[in-house]
Structures are given as C-alpha cells and as structure tokens.
Amino acid sequence: MGTRGRPALALVLALVLSLPGSGAAAGDSASLRWFIQHAPPHFSYLPGPVPNSPRELAGGESAGFLRLLSEQLPQYHHQFFDASLPRYEAMLKSGETLCSVLHKRTPERLRDRYFTPLFPWQTSHQLHLVLRRDTLPLLADLGRPVSLAAVLARQDLRGLLMRDRSYDATIDRLLLEAGAAAPPRMVAGRAGNLLSMLRAKRMDYTLEFRASLDEYVNNEAGADLVALPLAEVGGPPLSYASCSRNPAGRQRIEAIDEAVRRLAREPQREAWIRRWRHETQDPQDRQRLLRYLDERARSGPQIE
Template identity: 50%
Template sequence: MAAVAAHAETIRWVAQDVPPHFSFVQGRAPQSVAELGRGEVDGFMRVLLARMPGYRHEFIEASTARYERESLRGQTLCSTLHVRTPERMKWLYFSHLYPPLASREIHVIVRRDLLPRLSDGARPQDGRLLLAELLKRPDLRPLLARDRAFGAQIDKLLAQRPVPRQSVGAQLSTQLLDMLRAGRMDYTLEYPAVVKDYLARVGEPGALVALPVAEGLSTLLATVSCSRTPEGRRHIEAIDAAVRALARDPNREAWVREWRADRAEPQDMKRLNAYMDERARGSARVE
C-alpha cells in the first residue's frame, strides 16, 4: 500500500475560504482529505476523493486570478469552486459533479437597514427581486468579487451593466461581507448559506438579509475544473470516472447521508437521484 502511495499522482486543488461550502481549518487550507469540512462542496469532495485511491490530494490557497495565471503558465490545478463560463473554457477543462441544489441559488445581500429602500417595483409577482432593475438604480452601490462568475443569466446582466469589482484573494466572502456590514457598499451577490455562516461567526445574525432574485433561479450544475494541460486532462478524466463510479454505488443512500446528513431538501434529493441515475448509465462528461 505504501508503494502505491509513493508513486501516486498528485492532484493539486484550489482552496478558497467560502464557508459553509468550503471551509479553511484554523485559517488555513486543509492539509489532507481528512481535514476537509462537511459543507456542500468540501463535504462532497470528502466523499469523492476517498474513492480515488490512485491519487494523492493537496489543497492550495489560491485566488481565481492565481488559478488562471498558473494554468496559462502550463501548471496544473483543479477546482470545485469555479462555474463554467465561455472565457474559462479557454484555459480549463470542465466536468459535472451534482445537480443544482437549493443552497446554490444566488441572492442579493443587503444590510437590514436598507430594506425600506428596495421598492416593490423591483419585484415580480413571486416576490423575488429583479436584479436587472436593481442594477439600474444609481442610489444603490453594488460591489462584487473580481473574477467571480454567477451563472450565464446573471453574468450576462453584469456584462451589460458593469459594476465595481474588488480583488479579494482566497477569502472572498468574508472580505466583501465585512465591507457590506461596514456600509462601504449597499449590496452584493452571494449564497444565503454563506451569509448565514458569516453572520454566526461575527455574532450579528440579523445584520444582513439575503433576498432571492429572479435571475438566481438559473443555477448551474456543480462543476469541477482542471487546467487545460495534458496533466489536467488526465486529472479531469479521473475525477469524472470517480463521479460515475460514485453514481453506480449500490449504497448511494449511505454516501449521500455522509455528505448531506439531514440537510437535504426532498426536492434536492429527487433531483440528485435523477442526476446520479443518468451519470451511472452515461459516458464521460469532459469538455
């Protein structure tokens, strides 16, 4: 076994502190698979990587800008934290991990004191905000993380109406939410679970509010990416094969319980089972 480990190929993973989806350990990236958290993303990695015995795994604290820079230099990194975009396809291979879950729906995040300024005119009948209308408001100051993508529909809106972007490194959510809480801007975009975790850590559970947006419903499949290098191609194919093996596991209920515990919504479970059934029958999905 030690001989196998000694000659195992190493996959180097991008690590960013975005709890509860992916969490650092005492302020640093995980040092091993055993140190991975149990959130949506790192929890899935904990289950998946344990089923890749031919590989070692390292976790590298890296911003999106570094991920791109290293990939374009011919170095190989992989990530479960980056959505697929046409621009990223130029330097990354992509595959899929699992279907959209309720926790992956992007929301507008505002300070509670700003709620009265969000007029009903920005809401369709289902009560969701219209981000397209919100972006037109000169009296509200948005701020987003530089190099972050939010899915095709929101990204298209942001391309039409560019907003200020902040370089935030590998701890993107904490820095932006600190700035929002301090009044340095009026709103940002984030997952509600990330905001809830952040507010619990800073001890102000009611300071920020997550508001659903109509455009946030276009949540993408969870993706995995690797640098577009020969080594990256091998790694993405191995990861894709591991996902399909996981999908074929007859004891699916056990690994889903290990991953999601009691946090899975019934709608999420229905979607997850349909996706895994398809992955179990299908061929590789690498692009």
Template identity: 25%
Template sequence: MRFAAALALLILGACPTEICRAASDVVSHIQWLSADAPAHKSKGPSYGITELLIAFMDSEWPQVQHQLLTANSKRSWQMIGSGEPACHTTAVHTAEREKLAYFSDILLVLPAQLIVNRAHLAALPLNTKGEVDLPQMLRQGNLQGALVEGRSYGAVVDAAVASRPAGESLKFFSSQGFGDNVLQMVLKGHADFTVDFDVALRTLDERGIVRSQLVGLPIQGASEPLVVGIACPRNAWGLSAIRQIDKLMSSPAGLGLLRSAGTRWATPEILRIYGPRLEQFYKERSKLTHYP
C-alpha cells in the first residue's frame, strides 16, 4: 500500500510526445531479443517479461516499430556487439557486458545455483553452509557439466568458469528459453550438473516434467541477487534507444509492469527473504534514469 501511494504521488509522465518523437528521429525500429519463446510457441507458461514489455512499448512508444526476435544468448550478444538495432529484454548486467551495451536495469533475480543430479551429491565440495565450492569442483574435474553458450550466470560464477583448468569437464551448448535443453541433459543423465536460476526449475514443474532427481544448491560467494536489465548496443543508436527505454521504465506505468512481471519470478520464500530489497530497488528505479 505504501508503495502504491508513493507511485500515486509521482508526477513523471510515461513518455512526453515531443521527447518520444525526438528519439524516434534516430530510432524507428527495435528488434527485441529474447531467448524465452512466447508462451503460445513453447506450449507452456512463460516466466519472461518480453511479451508484456513489447506490448507496453507498442502502447507508450508507438512512433517506433517493435519486433520480437527469439535468439539464444550467443546470437543476441553477437548482434548487440556488432551494433545492430536490437535490444535484449532481460540480460544479466555485468561489467564485462557494459563494454558492449547500455543497460536499463529492470529486475532483481535470485543468484544462480548449481543444479546437479542427486546421484552426484556426495562428489560435491561443500562448505559448512552447504554451499558448493565451484572453483574447487571444476578443478576436481570428476563431474561433467553443461552450460549455455554466451550466457552470464553472474560475476562469481562467470569468473569461476573463465578460470577453470583446461579439460573436457565443462561443455557449452546453444539453448533457447531458460536453458531447457541443458536442464534436460542433466535430467536424463547426459550431464552431471549445470548452473541455472530457480525459475528454470519451475518451468519444468509447470510443464509437468518430473525432476525429482535434480537438486539445486547455493554456490559459495554467489549469494547476492543479480541485476537484470534491458541492453542496447553501445553506439549512437543504442544510446538514443536506451534513453527512451529508461524513461519509460521509470514511469508509474513502467514500474507497474516491472512489479507485475517480477512476481512471476518470485515464490513466497523469495519474497520473504528479498522482499525489502525488491521494494528498495523499485523505489530507486522510480526516482532516476540512468541516461538523462
């Protein structure tokens, strides 16, 4: 209630017509990149916000043509890196990616976790808190892992993966959606572990896939929520696009969309632990834009 009252007091407009028109002089078309296929194509629920986001942009920024392009992480970042007129809808915000893209932060998500077949629990190096020592596990090399190529799992996990010893204990695969193909590999015993987010496991539940043999464990050092943002190329087109996107996402209507979409990712347990931080995130989001 307090948050709703605060929003009611905001006088920010969603997108003043003259400002939108100025941005549209440069930005006439945006390809919205997402690895999460629309719900009607994936034949199951979608936990992404892409469809909601594009509908919102169509309504609030009609001067621009908005088009969805389903693409895996590798292809998306190739397009952004080459400066194409495309923006990723939900990209983990990392310092490395800032070299390629401008970001407008829109979500906080739980940190990634190690997802392992229950049969291999005894082989994991755990600390006293039950967290997996990922660098040590990769050094041991006794388990076969599978990750999504081009995807970020947060700074801690990315660093551990980048510094792993040479060898075949970790392989990368192209995958769309929330890494469904890779999760299925672990489920079927074709890989021993992967790294993914809680929401990915819930997509299996919602699609009626029995995954009782999969266990999600926290990763040592990766306990902070991750910031997810919209990412546009770091060039003149991308700056013009991200400025308007940023303003729209800071408006009352934009914040309402983000809060609604955020609940799709959250369970009651998540809200219990991270609820105050989520409220603070949206409060700060309402007060500023990254690119004035």
C-alpha cells in the first residue's frame, strides 16, 4: 500500500475503535465491577457519595472485607456502582459481567452466577423481627426470642417482605413452608422503604438486620420501631462473593477465591483482621472466624 493510503486507513481504524462496544474487551478485561448498596451492616456510606475506589470503602463489614480483597486483586481495576436490587438483577440477566458481596447463595441464584464463600457473619448481624412499639403488646404471649412460625400463624398481624431477597436459609425455608400464610413480597429497592411503610402502618412487621434498623431510627426519627430476636435464626451464615455465570465471571470468581485463600494463609493474618473488625468482635465470633480461615487456608478452590 502506498503512503497516500495510510492516513485513510488510520482514519478508518480510529472510527471503528470509537464505535460503542469496539475495543471494550481490552478495557473490560482488567475491570471488576462490584454492586454495592447502602445497607448496614454490609455497606454504610450515606449521606456521603458512592465510593469510587477501594480506599473509599469505609463503613460496613462487607465494605471492609472488600477493601482487603481488592488489595489482593491488583490485576483488576475495581469499579463500584449503586443500584436497587431489581436493577441489579436486570443488569445481570442482560448479560453484563458483575460481581457482588451482598447476595446470599441460593439454588435459584446458582443458575446465573458463581459463588465462593468469604467469611462467617458476626452474631450481632442476625435478622430480627421489626415492628412498631404499639404492636408489642400483641406479642406478649410469644416469649423472647419470638418465634416467626408463631407470628405467621397469627391472623391479626400482617407482614410485608422484600421481593427477591434471601433472608436466611432457615427463615427462607420457613416462609416457603408457610405458603399462603407467609407475608406478601413487594419490590422495595432498599430496606429503608419497607421500614417507612411499617411506620406508616401499612403492615405490622417485617424482617431486617438490627444494624439497618438502628441507622434508620437515627436518620429518620423512627424511634417507634423496635427489633426482636428470632427463635428460628441459627448460627451466623457465611458471606459469599458472586459473579455472573459466564466466562468472564468465571475468571473473576476464580481470582476472588484464590485471593480469599491467600488472605487465610497470610502470616500476618492478625493484622488484617484487626484492620477489618478492629477490637470489638465477640470472642466466639473471633474463634469462629479463625477456624473458618484455618479451613480455607488448607482447602482448594471453593466455587459453585
């Protein structure tokens, strides 16, 4: 080809590369897009902006672990986006490669995403029954902790739950077995929306983490809401990372799994645990975490 044709060819190539989607693979291959949401005790960043980088992940147990995890994955450019749960599900189903540390592992979710375990939750982060203070006398005969099965059997109480949310393996099974007696589900987007509806007396109870309620009470003057521990909640569940079930998602979940095992084997493990959970954790929670990390350090990949 003559020199006169080269500028024209260069112009054509530049136009092609500037088209939407062209050349995206090169940039996307080194990116890891994380779904986050202001949802204590997992993430807490309101009233501030959505974190733009790992170093801006400050409040919340998942946020702290994700900051540690990102340090083990320098081959990726970590991006964070905030969205409602329905929006995230829609993005996932559209074929985007996304990762999350907010979703529990369920059989249904294994159809469209990979999972790998991260760490056991602290006991203080278990689910509670949330209701208005004026409803407490109706539950006086149920004792403490209150049985969700007994609450579901009541005809004088109406609950409401978030659609597409997994609450706890035992609780999910109980709700499934309750059939028509289980509270209806609605698209709420965020936990605070249901708590506002509860205050407005559109239902009598919902299920939520105590930390989420505490923050709502502080920010929304919702002192008329109270949380009761549930008898059916078992031991603290595992937190999981999940990524889209496609080749790019598989690559990322394998890297995440390997990073978790590196953290578990770290000779200075005590140092990063203190950075993450500080000195406030319950002794039983600490022993549970150490046993889990010992097992994770000895094991091979754990990807489903």
